Amino acid sequence: MNLSEILTHLGEDREQYFNAVAPPVIQSSNFVFPDLAAFREVFADELSNHVYTRGNNPTVEILRKKLAALEGTEDALVFSSGAGAIAAAVLGNVAAGDHVVCQKAPYSWTSALLRKFLSRFGVTHTFVDGTDFEAIRTAIQPNTKVLFLESPNTMTFECQDLAACAELARQHGLVTIIDNSYSSPVYQNPAAFGIDIVVHSGTKYLNGHSDVVVGVLCASREMVKKIFESELMTLGGILGPHDAALVIRGLRTLPLRIQRSDESARYLLQKLEHHPKVERIWYPFHASFPQLELAKRQMRGCGGLFSVQFKTDTPEKMEAFVHRLRRFLMAVSWGGHESLIMPSIGFYKISGRPDSAMPWSFCRFYIGLEDPDWLWEDLEQALEAL
Numbered sequence: 001m002n003l004s005e006i007l008t009h010l011g012e013d014r015e016q017y018f019n020a021v022a023p024p025v026i027q028s029s030n031f032v033f034p035d036l037a038a039f040r041e042v043f044a045d046e047l048s049n050h051v052y053t054r055g056n057n058p059t060v061e062i063l064r065k066k067l068a069a070l071e072g073t074e075d076a077l078v079f080s081s082g083a084g085a086i087a088a089a090v091l092g093n094v095a096a097g098d099h100v101v102c103q104k105a106p107y108s109w110t111s112a113l114l115r116k117f118l119s120r121f122g123v124t125h126t127f128v129d130g131t132d133f134e135a136i137r138t139a140i141q142p143n144t145k146v147l148f149l150e151s152p153n154t155m156t157f158e159c160q161d162l163a164a165c166a167e168l169a170r171q172h173g174l175v176t177i178i179d180n181s182y183s184s185p186v187y188q189n190p191a192a193f194g195i196d197i198v199v200h201s202g203t204k205y206l207n208g209h210s211d212v213v214v215g216v217l218c219a220s221r222e223m224v225k226k227i228f229e230s231e232l233m234t235l236g237g238i239l240g241p242h243d244a245a246l247v248i249r250g251l252r253t254l255p256l257r258i259q260r261s262d263e264s265a266r267y268l269l270q271k272l273e274h275h276p277k278v279e280r281i282w283y284p285f286h287a288s289f290p291q292l293e294l295a296k297r298q299m300r301g302c303g304g305l306f307s308v309q310f311k312t313d314t315p316e317k318m319e320a321f322v323h324r325l326r327r328f329l330m331a332v333s334w335g336g337h338e339s340l341i342m343p344s345i346g347f348y349k350i351s352g353r354p355d356s357a358m359p360w361s362f363c364r365f366y367i368g369l370e371d372p373d374w375l376w377e378d379l380e381q382a383l384e385a386l
């Protein structure tokens with residue numbers, strides 16, 4: 001389905017609400033039934049009917065329909081955070097004694113889910129180098145149930161071969177889950193490669209305004225129903241209707257925003273790649289990216305996230321660079337309107353041992369919606385500190 005059709009019309013039944021262009025926020029926890037026949041009927045399918053907002057809500061349902069269509073899956077669920085969606089996707093497909101294979105550098109709380117949380121319930125895991133397909137194959141055990149991918153991840157952007165992983169998983173009866181937050185559905189649709197469950201931190205590009213924390217899970221109707229009836233209804237990590245309305249509004253401009261971030265990131269990278277203080281660049285579509293060919297095969301663009309290792313001799317100079325930036329904000333997260341830096345030196349102790357795997361001269365950039373020349377002015381003057 002055309003992106004414009006999805007973002008402007010899909011799921012919106014305007015005649016039901018006074019022909020309003022913007023859907024109302026149905027801020028109601030429950031729904032009434034005119035008679036017993038209606039009462040009995042809705043309970044047959046709580047996922048599609050309106051009974052109680054922990055299950056389904058009309059505003060949330062509009063969002064779910066758009067998200068499923070964006071990823072090309074039959075249905076979708078939304079959660080109160082990306083971490084909630086990831087946990088539901090994994091929990092819904094494992095039991096005590098099962099094993100999960102995961103690419104080795106996922107989002108930090110995905111790693112914590114496997115290492116600290118699921119280990120308490122007898123679910124084991126193996127982290128593998130996702131750039132090495134044979135390593136993934138070798139990590140599969142007789143009790144493996146889930147293959148968890150994050151392609152690209154959001155620091156150094158390693159990719160996994162989605163079609164090959166989906167095929168491998170099919171041969172071994174595994175459920176494949178991918179965290180697709182980096183690309184958004186605009187630039188990569190993993191379901192088209194055969195991946196079973198696509199999850200997002202909708203906090204990033206999908207909402208796109210740094211004002212809502214939201215998680216998304218897209219899958220077949222059968223998988224969505226299973227997770228709805230178990231993880232969503234039992235653990236109850238739902239998205240409220242007001243936040244759902246904000247995300248619907250954010251989605252209207254998703255293609256425009258991610259294209260702008262993509263163009264501005266590439267513009268800044270062209271300037272950075274020749275700068276004497278730049279040692280190395282990480283960006284999936286950059287000529288120096290080790291998996292450039294695979295990235296181009298799976299993705300239609302990259303968006304605004306890239307990383308740079310700078311050529312400088314002391315941590316003090318790196319700190320001075322960070323402090324000279326005025327127009328970039330220093331923060332975690334990304335995908336909003338504002339440009340950000342996340343310098344690895346922020347994870348280093350002032351004295352004593354570093355606690356980051358990244359060198360101190362490494363910095364992740366997120367390029368938002370500002371004028372790229374205005375951003376470059378800021379970067380250029382800050383680079384003088386290195």
Ligand SMILES: *Cc1c(COP(=O)(O)O)cnc(C)c1O
Pocket residue numbers: 081082083084107154179181182200201202203204213214215333
């Ligand atoms: C932010 C993020 C998450 C977690 O999402 P929340 O909405 O913060 O819970 C998961 N995966 C990736 C890749 C992220 O960037």
